Amino acid sequence: MASTGRSGQPRIGWGFFGTELKRCREAAGLTQQELGRRVFCSGGYIGQFETGIRKPQLDVALRIDAELRTGGFFERMWRELINKSPYADSFSETAYLETLAATIMEYAPTYVPGVLQTAAYARAVFLGGLPLAPEDEIQARVAARLARARILDDPAKPSFWSVLDEGVIRRKIGGAAVMHEQLKHVIALIRKRRIGVQVMPFGAGAPVVDGSLTLMTFEDAPPVAYSEGYRTGSLLDDPATVAWCERAYDLARSVALSPEASVDLIESVAEEYADECSK
Structure with missing residues (x-):
């Protein structure tokens, strides 16, 4: 086996x-x-x-x-x-490297990072981009995304930190109930001290990065970065380029809310969704 x-x-x-x-x-x-x-x-x-x-x-x-x-x-x-990989060619190697990484740091401008997504949220994301796709394809994509979350089953590795644009928690993907469940899932992981999250508020001004960005470090290999846009993705391992991405990520963290203030904001928005569901 x-x-x-x-x-x-x-x-x-x-x-x-x-x-x-x-x-x-x-x-x-x-x-x-x-x-x-x-x-x-x-x-x-x-x-x-x-x-x-x-x-x-x-x-x-x-x-x-x-x-x-x-x-x-x-x-x-x-x-x-x-x-054999269930992922697009542009992301296949990155998904593999996630399983080997010591640390993962993400900047998410549009969606909750894939490894933090619930099944309902992931389904809504895929249906938004593929509204005419057959059901079996949507289910396969959701299953592959949820499988990535298994990297968080280990209580200590990888160390995972994410900077979320405020639009990520306020954009109503899948409806209020889906968003409430998704934000409560993120909060639960934070409360368990399994992940760290900061929110970049709308008041921070122009986004530091114009697309999603993932940085990964390894115990016995150089760091890499993965940058993604619409239907494109690039795994970057040139040391100078990775260093530039690291500086951009550090800048994003510096203008984001503190972890404590970020949790408070996420909880507040989650309650707004709960109130909407109860009406």
């Missing part, structure tokens, strides 16, 4: 990819640094591929096949593992 990570995805697949990569590399008499130079990435990245910390891009898998003369083995394995 394949072992399962916190996201519910099988982890033996990419682990096997890495094990085979190391075996083939050593059989070819190459160090990680030597193979990295030949496939245009660092030796450190080769090491991360071999330990399953990172997943290579397709073009890297193709170059590995060419250098190690493996007849398309790594390309075929890459395609098989990617096709």
Whole structure:
């Protein structure tokens, strides 16, 4: 039976990819640094591929096949593992990295972050963007989103912090009852000290970031950032770009409400939704 990570995805697949990569590399008499130079990435990245910390891009898998003369083995394995992912190609690697992260920090300008969403809220989000999608597709998308929340089952890891735009808690997605349940869920996680949340109030002025932003750090790998817009997403690992994203996130936190004031505001808005439901 394949072992399962916190996201519910099988982890033996990419682990096997890495094990085979190391075996083939050593059989070819190459160090990680030597193979990295030949496939245009660092030796450190080769090491991360071999330990399953990172997943290579397709073009890297193709170059590995060419250098190690493996007849398309790594390309075929890459395609098989990617096709098993329930997420869009632009988010697949990010979802995998969430299960390995030591810390996750998110800036959410539009929606409650995916790992914090309730089933009803996630369903409303997907129906808003895909109003004509068949029911089985909506259910599959909701199930995949809820599976991501399993990373919070561990009481300590990852450390999760989110900055929510005030519009996130005030935009009535799915109706008052759905929003009340969603905000109470966020409050419960805060009260358990499982997550930290700050709200960026409307009075803070122009948003610091013009789209959603996720920052992840790891115990044995460099940090990465993920930026998302409409039907697009980019995983960023260039150190200078990640540093710029970290500064932007720090600025967002500096102009957001304190954690205590944020909880008070979220609770107040949740009660407004409860009052609306009772009328």
